[in-house]
Amino acid sequence: MTTTPARTARTRSLDETLPPCTVVLHNDDVHSMEQVVRALLESVPELDAARATEVMLTAHRHGEADVVTCPLERAELYRDRLSARGLSATIRRP
Numbered sequence: 001m002t003t004t005p006a007r008t009a010r011t012r013s014l015d016e017t018l019p020p021c022t023v024v025l026h027n028d029d030v031h032s033m034e035q036v037v038r039a040l041l042e043s044v045p046e047l048d049a050a051r052a053t054e055v056m057l058t059a060h061r062h063g064e065a066d067v068v069t070c071p072l073e074r075a076e077l078y079r080d081r082l083s084a085r086g087l088s089a090t091i092r093r094p
Contacts, residue, residue: 018071018072019093019094020069020070020071020075020094021069021070021071021072021075021091021092021093021094022066022067022068022069022075022091022092023044023066023067023068023069023070023075023078023079023082023089023090023091024064024065024066024067024089024090024091024092025040025055025056025059025064025065025067025082025087025088025089026059026063026064026087026088026089026090027059027060027062027063027064027088028059028086028087028088030086031086031087033056033057033060036056036059036087037049037052037053037056039082039085039086039087040052040055040056040067040082042081042085043078043081043082043085044067044068044078044081044082046068046070047067047068055067066092067082067089072091072093075091076091079091
């Protein structure tokens with residue numbers, strides 16, 4: 001199936017009108033800090049090493065941390081990627 005420019009524009013427009021969701025990482029007592037940072041970097045392309053480290057430390061200290069805010073479909077992808085790496089992540093909707 002070929003995506004037409006009109007369909008792409010509609011999809012982009014829909015993403016822009018839906019309220020964004022936040023991927024939340026929960027504290028992990030099983031994996032090392034380095035493993036958590038690596039999983040974040042491999043799962044969420046928007047993150048750089050400094051932000052991934054900040055997210056990991058916040059989750060470690062406070063029990064959870066906001067990873068990224070994005071459209072629901074992408075948030076589900078990132079949550080699933082983190083879960084596949086053994087981390088606990090959820091989606092917070094507005």
